[in-house]
Amino acid sequence: EADIYQTPRYLVIGTGKKITLECSQTMGHDKMYWYQQDPGMELHLIHYSYGVNSTEKGDLSSESTVSRIRTEHFPLTLESARPSHTSQYLCASRAAAGEQYFGPGTRLTVT
Amino acid sequence: QKEVEQDPGPLSVPEGAIVSLNCTYSNSAFQYFMWYRQYSRKGPELLMYTYSSGNKEDGRFTAQVDKSSKYISLFIRDSQPSDSATYLCAMNLWGGNTPLVFGKGTRLSVIA
Numbered sequence: 001e002a003d004i005y006q007t008p009r010y011l012v013i014g015t016g017k018k019i020t021l022e023c024s025q026t027m028g029h030d031k032m033y034w035y036q037q038d039p040g041m042e043l044h045l046i047h048y049s050y051g052v053n054s055t056e057k058g059d060l061s062s063e064s065t066v067s068r069i070r071t072e073h074f075p076l077t078l079e080s081a082r083p084s085h086t087s088q089y090l091c092a093s094r095a096a097a098g099e100q101y102f103g104p105g106t107r108l109t110v111t
Numbered sequence: 112q113k114e115v116e117q118d119p120g121p122l123s124v125p126e127g128a129i130v131s132l133n134c135t136y137s138n139s140a141f142q143y144f145m146w147y148r149q150y151s152r153k154g155p156e157l158l159m160y161t162y163s164s165g166n167k168e169d170g171r172f173t174a175q176v177d178k179s180s181k182y183i184s185l186f187i188r189d190s191q192p193s194d195s196a197t198y199l200c201a202m203n204l205w206g207g208n209t210p211l212v213f214g215k216g217t218r219l220s221v222i223a
Binding site for chain 1: 143145147151152153154155156157160162199201203205208210211213215216218
């Protein structure tokens with residue numbers, strides 16, 4: 001059973017606002033990931049982390065940033081939201097044995 | 112050529128049918144294979160994972176890996192309307208630190 005949480009679940013915000021999407025897991029996993037997914041489309045990796053103080057950019061160019069100060073917490077920040085950022089954002093964490101678990105996602109709409 | 116190829120469908124089957132979902136891959140170093148189910152507007156849910164060739168069964172689901180052909184399959188027996196979802200395959204190097212490589216997903220509809 002995966003214990004990975006994302007807040008907020010839904011967010012509607014105006015252009016230019018700064019937003020932080022929260023992700024936390026209670027499984028003690030070192031590896032964590034952020035994906036962006038438009039409806040009916042494939043997953044795109046935007047950021048990942050191997051552990052505390054480790055962050056890497058993914059395959060999809062993103063204007064977001066991440067931090068990893070604690071093992072259980074991996075927030076994603078958009079400094080200035082734009083309509084092109086409208087999407088679903090999925091957080092995941094990965095066990096040492098390899099299996100990866102996803103959170104429920106945050107649906108972001110930028111007006 | 113993408114590392115992982117997956118037919119996007121959509122695939123439509125009648126209730127009770129056996130469904131076969133497939134992925135091919137190009138990297139012979141992949142050792143770890145996963146199948147996810149994703150309902151519309153939800154996060155992917157891990158269905159099965161395996162790291163060896165052969166079959167792994169869990170209820171109505173069977174995951175099959177053929178490393179010699181670089182081909183993996185997910186079979187769903189006695190399919191139900193509740194199985195209607197997008198199914199994604201994912202794979203990685205054994206013990207690797209690199210992110211999982213995902214297929215694009217196959218959209219399945221099971222018609223009652």
